[in-house]
Amino acid sequence: MTITEDTFIISDTHFGHDNIIAYEPSRTTLADLDSVSNSIDIANKVNHRLVENWNNAICKNDTVLHLGDLAWGGQDKIKTWAKRLNGNIILIKGNHDRGSYAFYKEIGIDLIEGVHLLLNGTYDSINTPKHVNALITELSGKRIMFSHFPVENYIEHDLYYKPATEKLFEIFEKYNCDINIHGHVHSHSIQESLFCLNASVEVTDFKPARIKNILNNNK
Numbered sequence: 001m002t003i004t005e006d007t008f009i010i011s012d013t014h015f016g017h018d019n020i021i022a023y024e025p026s027r028t029t030l031a032d033l034d035s036v037s038n039s040i041d042i043a044n045k046v047n048h049r050l051v052e053n054w055n056n057a058i059c060k061n062d063t064v065l066h067l068g069d070l071a072w073g074g075q076d077k078i079k080t081w082a083k084r085l086n087g088n089i090i091l092i093k094g095n096h097d098r099g100s101y102a103f104y105k106e107i108g109i110d111l112i113e114g115v116h117l118l119l120n121g122t123y124d125s126i127n128t129p130k131h132v133n134a135l136i137t138e139l140s141g142k143r144i145m146f147s148h149f150p151v152e153n154y155i156e157h158d159l160y161y162k163p164a165t166e167k168l169f170e171i172f173e174k175y176n177c178d179i180n181i182h183g184h185v186h187s188h189s190i191q192e193s194l195f196c197l198n199a200s201v202e203v204t205d206f207k208p209a210r211i212k213n214i215l216n217n218n219k
Contacts, residue, residue, distance in 0.1 A: 001090065001110065001116075001118065001123070002063070003063075003065060003118065003135070003137050003139070003146075003211070004139065004211070005139050005140060005210065005211050005212035005215070006210055006211070006212065007063050007064075007065055007210065007211050008057065008058060008062055008063065008064045008065065008087070008208035008209065008210055008211075009064070009065045009066075009067065009146075009181065009199050009204075009208060009209060009210070009211050009214060010054075010064060010065075010066055010067070010199065010201055010204060010207070010208040010209070011066065011067035011068055011069065011094075011148070011182070011183025011184070011199045011200045011201060012067070012068065012069045012094070012183045012184065012186055012200045012201050012202075013050055013054075013066070013069070013070055013071070013201050014069055014070075014071070014072055014096070015047055015050065015051070015070065015071040015072065015081040016047060016071050016072040016073050016077050016081060017043075017071075017072035017096075018043040018072075019043075020043075020072075021042060021043060021046060023186070024186050024187055024202055026187060026202055027046045027202070027206070028042060028046065030045065030046045030049035030050065030053075030206060031045035031046050031049065049206070050201070050206060050207075051081075051084050051085065053206050053207035054085055054086065054207060054208060055084075055085065055086045056207070057207045057208050058085070058086040058087040058208055059086060059087065060086055060087065061087075061088070062086065062087040062088070063087065063088045063089075063090065064085075064087045064088070064089050064090070064208050065090050065092070065135070065146060065211070066089055066090065066091045066092065067092050067094070067146060067147065067148050067181070067182060067183035067184075067199055067200075068091070068092050068093060068094020068095070068096075068097060068133070068148030068183050068184065069094035069095070069096040069097060069148070069183065069184070070082075070089075070091055070094070070097055070109075071097075072096065073098075074098065075098065075099050075103055078098065078099060078107070079107050082107045082108065082109060083107070088108075088110075089108070089109045089110070090109075090110045090112065090135075091104060091109050091110065091111050091112065092112045092133050092134065092135060092146060092147060092148055093111055093112060093113050093133045093148070094133075094148040094183065094184065095131055095148065095149075095161065095184075099111075101113065112133055112134075112135055113133050114126055114127050114128045114132070114133060115128050115132065115133070115134045115135075115136065115171055116134070116135045116136070117136050117137075117175070118135065118136070118137040118138075119136065119137065119138060119143075119175075120138075128167065128171070129163070129164070129167060130164070131148075131149065131161060131164035132164050132167045132168055132171070133147065133148060134146060134147040134168060134171065135147075136171075136175055136177060139211065139215075140215075142178045142179055142215075143175065143176060143177045143178050143179075144177065144178065144179045144180070144181060145168070145171070145172050145175070145177045145179070145180045145181070146180075146181050146182070147168055147180060147181075147182050148182065148183050148184050149161055149164050149165050149168055149182060149184050150165065150168075150180060150182040150184065150185060150193070150196045150198075151165060151168045151169040151172045151180045151182070151193075151195075151196060152165070152169065152180075152193040152195075152196050153165045153184075153185070155185060155188055158184075158185075161184075168180075177195075178195065179195050179197060179215070180193075180195055180196045180197065181197045181199050181211070181214055182196060182197070182198065182199065183198070183199055183200045184200070185198055185200060186200045186201075186202050187200070187202040187203065189203065197214055197215070199214050
């Protein structure tokens with residue numbers, strides 16, 4: 001596994017999640033509302049555009065680090081969406097991702113559960129509680145934690161995941177990380193934090209972005 005500043009990153013695509021537009025209405029900008037008649041049609045149009053955007057940005061041999069909540073539904077649906085996407089996908093498991101490491105390996109996706117460490121040219125991993133999944137590595141002199149959940153989260157309705165957030169913050173500090181690039185919060189960036197950078201699809205123009213662009217846009 002190799003992660004560089006040119007690696008593509010994205011989070012919270014929620015392929016196949018018809019009701020996501022009720023929570024993130026900005027997604028409807030991906031659909032021609034004049035040509036659809038109901039919310040299911042809108043959702044289908046949005047999903048089609050998300051796949052199209054992905055494949056326009058990503059070539060066969062590109063690596064995409066996905067920060068969780070790839071697709072909605074059971075394994076058959078996840079497999080269907082995965083087959084439509086270009087590139088080599090590394091998925092940090094989010095709270096809506098279903099299936100085991102073996103299942104994702106079968107469909108060509110490298111799944112990260114627990115905390116994986118790519119530091120000083122070596123690889124290691126540590127077991128962690130449910131939802132505490134992350135990748136820690138160094139890019140351009142900065143130690144970065146990539147995770148689904150932000151290590152700081154002030155969104156009130158997200159208190160259910162507070163234990164995961166607190167554990168991630170503990171690990172963030174233990175390994176002297178400088179930056180946390182995360183998803184989960186969609187269009188609600190963690191404004192109070194100086195080191196949490198949101199890579200949810202709603203803030204990356206609904207397509208994968210290079211890690212260096214996430215870093216540069218938040219200087």
